[in-house]
Amino acid sequence: MSGVSVVIPVKDGERYLGELLAALAREGAEEVLVIDSGSSDRSVEIARAADGVTVLEIEPHEFGHGRTRNLGAERTSGELICFLTQDATPVPGWLEGVRAGFALDERVGAVFGPHLPREDTSPMIARELERHFDGFATDDGDPALQRAGDEPFLSNVNAAYRREAWEQIRFRDVPYSEDQAFGRDLLATGWLKAYVPAAAVLHAHDYGALEFMRRYFDEYRGLRATTGHVEAFHPLGALRTVRAETAADLRWLRERGAPAGERARWAARATVHHGGRRVFSALGSRAERLPAGVRERLSLERRDDGASGPMGAAEAPIGRAISAQRSDDRYAEAARVLRDGPAPLLAPLPGMAERKRLRLAMVVPPWRRGSGGHNTLFQLLSRLEQRGHVCSVWIVDEQGEADDRWPSVLRREIGEWFAPFDGPVYKGFADWHGADVVMATGWQTVHPALLLDGCRARAYIVNDHEPEFFPTSTEERLAEDTYRHGLHCVAASPWLRDLVAERYGASADAFQLGVDHAIYAPRADLARRRDTIVYYARHSTDRRAVPVGLLALAELHRRRPETRIVLFGTDRPPRTSFPYEHCDVLSAPQLAALYNEATVGLCLSLTNFSLMPKEMLACGLPCVELEGVSAESIFGADGPLALAPLDPVALATTIERLLDDPAEWERRSRAGIEFVASHTWDVATDEVEAGLRHALREREPTGVTSPAGDRLRSP
Amino acid sequence: MTDTDQQAEIERLRARVGALEAELVAQAERAERAVATAQERTYWLDRWHLDLNALMQRPGAAEFRAMVRGVRWVLRGMKKVKRTLTRAS
Numbered sequence: 001m002s003g004v005s006v007v008i009p010v011k012d013g014e015r016y017l018g019e020l021l022a023a024l025a026r027e028g029a030e031e032v033l034v035i036d037s038g039s040s041d042r043s044v045e046i047a048r049a050a051d052g053v054t055v056l057e058i059e060p061h062e063f064g065h066g067r068t069r070n071l072g073a074e075r076t077s078g079e080l081i082c083f084l085t086q087d088a089t090p091v092p093g094w095l096e097g098v099r100a101g102f103a104l105d106e107r108v109g110a111v112f113g114p115h116l117p118r119e120d121t122s123p124m125i126a127r128e129l130e131r132h133f134d135g136f137a138t139d140d141g142d143p144a145l146q147r148a149g150d151e152p153f154l155s156n157v158n159a160a161y162r163r164e165a166w167e168q169i170r171f172r173d174v175p176y177s178e179d180q181a182f183g184r185d186l187l188a189t190g191w192l193k194a195y196v197p198a199a200a201v202l203h204a205h206d207y208g209a210l211e212f213m214r215r216y217f218d219e220y221r222g223l224r225a226t227t228g229h230v231e232a233f234h235p236l237g238a239l240r241t242v243r244a245e246t247a248a249d250l251r252w253l254r255e256r257g258a259p260a261g262e263r264a265r266w267a268a269r270a271t272v273h274h275g276g277r278r279v280f281s282a283l284g285s286r287a288e289r290l291p292a293g294v295r296e297r298l299s300l301e302r303r304d305d306g307a308s309g310p311m312g313a314a315e316a317p318i319g320r321a322i323s324a325q326r327s328d329d330r331y332a333e334a335a336r337v338l339r340d341g342p343a344p345l346l347a348p349l350p351g352m353a354e355r356k357r358l359r360l361a362m363v364v365p366p367w368r369r370g371s372g373g374h375n376t377l378f379q380l381l382s383r384l385e386q387r388g389h390v391c392s393v394w395i396v397d398e399q400g401e402a403d404d405r406w407p408s409v410l411r412r413e414i415g416e417w418f419a420p421f422d423g424p425v426y427k428g429f430a431d432w433h434g435a436d437v438v439m440a441t442g443w444q445t446v447h448p449a450l451l452l453d454g455c456r457a458r459a460y461i462v463n464d465h466e467p468e469f470f471p472t473s474t475e476e477r478l479a480e481d482t483y484r485h486g487l488h489c490v491a492a493s494p495w496l497r498d499l500v501a502e503r504y505g506a507s508a509d510a511f512q513l514g515v516d517h518a519i520y521a522p523r524a525d526l527a528r529r530r531d532t533i534v535y536y537a538r539h540s541t542d543r544r545a546v547p548v549g550l551l552a553l554a555e556l557h558r559r560r561p562e563t564r565i566v567l568f569g570t571d572r573p574p575r576t577s578f579p580y581e582h583c584d585v586l587s588a589p590q591l592a593a594l595y596n597e598a599t600v601g602l603c604l605s606l607t608n609f610s611l612m613p614k615e616m617l618a619c620g621l622p623c624v625e626l627e628g629v630s631a632e633s634i635f636g637a638d639g640p641l642a643l644a645p646l647d648p649v650a651l652a653t654t655i656e657r658l659l660d661d662p663a664e665w666e667r668r669s670r671a672g673i674e675f676v677a678s679h680t681w682d683v684a685t686d687e688v689e690a691g692l693r694h695a696l697r698e699r700e701p702t703g704v705t706s707p708a709g710d711r712l713r714s715p
Numbered sequence: 716m717t718d719t720d721q722q723a724e725i726e727r728l729r730a731r732v733g734a735l736e737a738e739l740v741a742q743a744e745r746a747e748r749a750v751a752t753a754q755e756r757t758y759w760l761d762r763w764h765l766d767l768n769a770l771m772q773r774p775g776a777a778e779f780r781a782m783v784r785g786v787r788w789v790l791r792g793m794k795k796v797k798r799t800l801t802r803a804s
Contacts, residue, residue: 349732357740390744406761408754424750433746 005078013086066171066178097199109165109191113199136195154183176222213276220284233282353696361435366402382419446482490691495633514681552651595619617672640672
């Protein structure tokens with residue numbers, strides 16, 4: 001490797017400059033550039049007197065740690081550019097060490113070495129330097145490489161750069177810590193960094209206690225600006241740290257044979273040093289909160305960062321560097337699918353769709369008690385299991401909603417809250433072992449399911465058109481994307497089946513939501529009231545159109561103030577312009593009792609039809625729903641459900657008609673009971689099982705045969 | 716090989732695949748049942764967030780276990796003595 005240039009920014013550095021330049025001559029540096037920014041001592045004279053040293057003088061206001069080093073790199077030509085500070089003297093073998101660092105790997109963009117203490121360096125600094133740099137070497141004390149994700153530390157007290165890497169990254173024009181910022185950028189762009197113990201310099205900032213503190217103020221202000229680091233400060237914690245650091249300093253002195261008197265003298269100094277460091281580093285991290293004058297006085301370099309002065313043309317802002325913080329996020333699977341595509345499916349086997357028993361894996365998001373969508377899923381899975389299929393549940397929980405619930409607990413919840421289930425429950429896919437059909441069940445489960453291997457087919461139990469749950473957003477677009485990956489959809493209504501088939505080109509079947517007739521049935525022991533409206537007012541679910549429902553009930557109350565209104569389905573009573581009774585979230589038997597007592601049910605859905613109106617009908621309670629959405633696909637335009645447009649007045653009028661017209665009420669009540677009598681979970685399971693077999697059949701090379709006739713839609 | 720032979724061979728192979736598939740399902744059922752049984756058994760440990768393997772790795776766990784074993788050894792010894800004395804009387 002040829003061509004080594006050394007750049008030394010200088011200001012009033014006469015104390016060590018001669019020694020430094022002599023060391024460079026000894027090491028054989030080809031090109032040395034001293035950039036002086038207004039020294040008032042003999043620095044320029046010393047530099048000019050040295051052989052082979054070029055001196056560049058700049059105005060003090062032109063100096064910037066990053067800016068001036070970029071200038072130095074531009075004014076030199078070596079393939080390697082070394083930066084030293086004016087008080088860093090290379091030890092013998094320094095340049096050889098630098099070259100050796102770059103020879104470790106052609107991707108090494110920077111090499112740095114340790115800062116050794118001088119004779120008069122305080123033990124606090126000497127110990128800190130020793131401890132700090134020891135951490136970068138291998139256990140044997142050999143050179144070590146750092147990659148992306150490793151500690152980005154770099155120090156321009158003693159660092160060298162490959163010109164190609166510097167040209168690509170360059171130093172940021174920041175007031176401080178330009179080297180740290182470069183270290184981060186270097187690793188982030190794929191370069192490596194090498195620490196070489198042999199590339200050492202003698203260096204120490206030999207300040208008094210107060211000067212040290214002001215320097216820490218500057219350093220931590222720079223760190224905040226370049227890396228965003230804010231030094232924490234807790235008084236008790238700081239005291240503990242000061243005590244521990246002072247004890248370590250004294251131990252270090254004792255190990256080096258310092259007499260007791262000297263140790264006692266350093267104990268006081270060390271306490272002040274570490275205490276001051278804690279306070280001034282915390283202040284430096286929060287410098288922007290201090291008045292400009294205070295800031296200037298606390299800074300060793302008397303920097304105020306331009307907080308005062310006239311408003312002029314702004315420079316391009318330099319953003320704070322933020323390290324990678326999340327190892328995974330909720331879009332990671334979607335990104336993998338978009339980048340790499342789905343995992344390949346197993347080769348199809350002849351007749352696999354007709355096998356009596358299938359291995360079925362259901363992928364679900366975490367649930368809560370009372371979750372309607374999960375109730376549907378587990379009612380189906382429970383019955384599929386009873387039919388001999390080998391079923392398992394796999395939970396996708398990227399948001400950590402079920403972090404505190406371990407698999408056995410989640411498994412028990414299925415049985416206690418939804419339906420009996422004998423299979424296992426897995427969180428995540430570490431134990432994934434394949435399936436005949438993997439079933440995605442919600443938009444957030446589709447991309448993870450697409451990445452699972454060892455499957456013969458993929459199906460998608462679609463409870464609702466989930467893109468409509470979101471405003472224009474990433475979630476909305478990802479939810480739309482889930483219908484486009486070839487999963488065979490088994491949708492929870494004919495309306496939903498047609499929607500995913502026509503809008504997204506998905507192959508789809510439909511199933512009808514079942515009703516638990518053991519719970520939801522007319523009860524002779526409960527007297528039916530003639531004045532009660534029950535409304536599913538779950539205002540936390542936007543698709544329930546609760547504002548419109550409440551306006552309709554306000555209109556009804558205006559017309560008939562004596563009508564009793566009962567709201568349920570939410571634990572937070574909504575604010576209304578009319579009085580009402582609030583019933584929170586009710587259990588299934590409580591709901592059945594409420595439906596048996598009430599006169600008219602109101603349940604609105606702006607997307608797919610839900611189970612609740614069916615359960616009301618099963619109890620003989622006529623129900624009002626929205627027209628023009630999905631209900632017609634199940635009940636027809638004038639079936640047991642009374643349909644009304646999304647209009648408060650029209651909804652109120654429809655409810656009022658049912659209250660006023662006993663014949664109409666009776667007709668709809670009877671029709672509702674008859675209609676939903678055939679809507680059972682067993683029938684729903686038949687339909688879903690047919691859909692799963694359809695998913696398998698679609699993969700068979702012989703082509704699709706459709707035992708379910710025209711209910712199957714394959715575009 | 717005649718067409719008939721070929722057809723018979725295909726049918727035989729299909730039947731064999733079917734049998735192997737059925738075997739796979741049965742095997743999967745046993746495996747899933749074993750996991751489910753284990754989950755049923757560890758319900759309260761999971762409910763209380765107790766990972767006994769991790770717990771027994773902690774300092775003092777082995778000593779605690781040795782102490783429990785010692786106490787059990789003493790109790791068993793006492794029971795044995797009691798039984799012997801009861802029988803003797």
